[in-house]
Amino acid sequence: MSNNQAEQKVLSAVPAGAPAAPAAPAAAAKKPNRRVIVVAGLIAVAAIVAGGRMWYRSTHFVETENAYVAGHVHPVSSRIAGTVTKVLIDDNQYVKEGDVIAELDPFDQRIKVDQIRAQIAAAETQVLQADAQVAQVNAQASAAAAQVKQSEALLVRANQDAERYGQLYTSQMKAVSKAELDAANASRASAVADLAARKDSAAAAKAQIAAAASARDVLKTQIDVLKVQLKDAEQQLAYNKIVAPISGRVGKRTVEVGQRVQPGQQLTALVQDNVWITANFKETQLADMHVGQPVHITVDALPGKEVTGRVDSFSPASGNQFALLPADNATGNFTKIVQRVPVKITLSQADQKALAGRLVPGMSVIAEVAIGASH
Structure with missing residues (x-):
């Protein structure tokens, strides 16, 4: 018996005064179920992809936002007492090694x-x-x-x-x-x-x-x-002529004409263009880190700029040990705190040259080390 004949037989068995069965809504209900299934499937796939990505990154990369640009900041001071007669530099000026910065009354x-x-x-x-x-x-x-x-x-x-x-x-x-x-x-x-x-x-x-x-x-x-x-x-x-000990840019200039200076008194500071990254990783992140691993660096001041580097060295002690007052865990109640260890990251030569003068000590960065890379 075909489906059409069965439907006619059923319809003939229904009394004439009885209301018709709601067949159309039942058929329409099947379509939303398919959409839900498709959407749920897409969400599941997206969740699996996101979870896989998170798992991959957690097993192949370590990251910290506790990272900063570091560099050599050379204080320039007078070796003798005297009165400043000339100041030959200005703020943020680039000077070469041996250039006269200021002169004292001789x-x-x-x-x-x-x-x-x-x-x-x-x-x-x-x-x-x-x-x-x-x-x-x-x-x-x-x-x-x-x-x-x-x-x-x-x-x-x-x-x-x-x-x-x-x-x-x-x-x-x-x-x-x-x-x-x-x-x-x-x-x-x-x-x-x-x-x-x-x-x-x-x-x-x-x-x-x-x-x-x-x-x-x-x-x-x-x-x-x-x-x-x-x-x-x-x-x-x-010594009445105060000269630049290295080449760099002038910062924190405090010397002025007529000022009386004393031996060892800082007059300005010179900052070199050669910089690196100091990233403070948690001690629990160091297990798979090695010297030579590539690092991806994101600089807050340079959004969208790709900066690369490599792990250069690890600090011989945690940052707490170099604090002015290191914590003494031998007395009182003990609360375990995950320590951070400074890691030095050097920039690639291309980035070092391209970003000379734009990356300065103290800038905040995000350092991401590829721990899955060979070293």
């Missing part, structure tokens, strides 16, 4: 340099005088030595004469007179005395040589000391 240091130079000149003049005195004393010593030799020769002759006259004047022979013998003996005694006097003069001359040479050496030592003092004074004079 009056006091210049006076000291001039005084020491004058002392050196006076000491050098005294050295020349001492050299002349040494030469003079040497000449006197040479003359005294010659006189000693002459006196020695005279003494030899006087001895010979006295001996000869003594042989010629004896009790048996009077070949010479007693007066001649006495004269020969007197000449010998005079020669002995003269030789002794000449030797004393020679010794005194040698002593004068030593004294003059010692005085000259003292003056030369004084000159050496003064030259060291001059070098220090010239260095102090050079």
Whole structure:
């Protein structure tokens, strides 16, 4: 029996006055059920895709918003006390290593340099005088030595004469007179005395040589000391020019003309363009992190800009250990807190060059490490 014949048989069995069965609404109810099923299926697929994506990211990436741009900030200070006479920089200006940042009044240091130079000149003049005195004393010593030799020769002759006259004047022979013998003996005694006097003069001359040479050496030592003092004074004079220790941009400039500065007082700071990222990851995120893994960086100040880097190194201690007052868990009640460990992330050379001057220390970033990548 066909479906049409069955329907006719059923309709004929229904009384004429009875209301018709609501067949049309039943047929219409089938369509919403199909839509619900389709929508539910799409939602389930979307949930599965989203869940799969979340699972994949949780197993292949670790992320932290506790990350910042870091860099070298070099404080520039004065090495001597003085009054600022010139300021040659402005805020945010780029300076090169060795450029003069400010100048101090050099009056006091210049006076000291001039005084020491004058002392050196006076000491050098005294050295020349001492050299002349040494030469003079040497000449006197040479003359005294010659006189000693002459006196020695005279003494030899006087001895010979006295001996000869003594042989010629004896009790048996009077070949010479007693007066001649006495004269020969007197000449010998005079020669002995003269030789002794000449030797004393020679010794005194040698002593004068030593004294003059010692005085000259003292003056030369004084000159050496003064030259060291001059070098220090010239260095102090050079410190009146405050120069940039590195190349970078000026920040936090506080120096002004007329300001009195003290040694070690910071006048400004220089920030280098070479920056990196310091990301504070939870200790529970470090298990699969390794040096060399790629990092995707999102900079709050540069929305939509793709920045890449790599894990460079891990801090030797958690951030709490470097705090001014580290937590002491040995006393009181203990509450376990997940610690954070600073991780250094270096930027790619291309990004480092392209973003020079745009990435500055202190900027907030989001760091995402691909822990599934090889290292």
